[in-house]
Amino acid sequence: MTTRVEIMNDFLAINVRPGKTIQDIVEASGSALPFGCRDGECGTCVVSVESGMEYMSPINEKEKAVLKTLNESNPKARLACQMKVVAHGGLVRLKY
Ligand code: FES
Numbered sequence: 374m375t376t377r378v379e380i381m382n383d384f385l386a387i388n389v390r391p392g393k394t395i396q397d398i399v400e401a402s403g404s405a406l407p408f409g410c411r412d413g414e415c416g417t418c419v420v421s422v423e424s425g426m427e428y429m430s431p432i433n434e435k436e437k438a439v440l441k442t443l444n445e446s447n448p449k450a451r452l453a454c455q456m457k458v459v460a461h462g463g464l465v466r467l468k469y
Contacts, residue, residue: 374390374391374461374462375388375389375390375461375462376388376389376391376425376428376458376460376461376462376463376464376465377389377463377464377465378395378398378458378465378467379464379465379466379467380398380399380402380404380406380467380468380469381423381466381467381468382404382405382406382468382469383402383403383404383405383406385402385403385404387401387402389458390458390461391457391458391459391460391461392457392458392459393457393458394453394454394455394456394457394458395418395420395451395453395454395456395457395458395467396408396411396418396453396454398458399453406418406420406453406469407469408453408454410454411454412435412454413433413435413436413439413452413454413455414435414439415439416439416440416442416443416452418452418453418454418469419440419443419445419450419451419452419453419469420450420451420452420453420467420468420469421447421449421450421451421467421468421469422449422450422451422456422465422466422467423449423466423467423468424464424465424466425463425464425465425466426449426465427460427463428458428459428460428463428464428465429451429456429457429458429459429465430455430456430457430458430459432451432456433455435452435455436451436452436455436456439452440452453467453469
């Protein structure tokens with residue numbers, strides 16, 4: 374069972390099993406979404422989850438801290454290196 378993840382900027386759609394991070398998906402797909410630290414500290418990988426947030430892991434403390442530092446006001450903002458797909462049968466749409 375999978376969830377479909379669409380990276381809107383790159384016109385990519387990937388079916389993934391729960392447990393994968395968005396970073397895993399991006400690296401396997403050829404998306405141009407940029408990464409820096411890959412550890413939830415730099416904020417380079419900020420994305421907007423346009424739909425399907427319920428299929429993603431809850432926001433963690435690292436994400437909260439970095440998004441606050443960036444003064445990110447978009448309630449859909451997440452860090453691609455931190456969030457994971459946690460449920461199957463969904464559709465997640467991201468843009469960066
Ligand atoms: S790559 Fe640095 S916070 Fe995600």
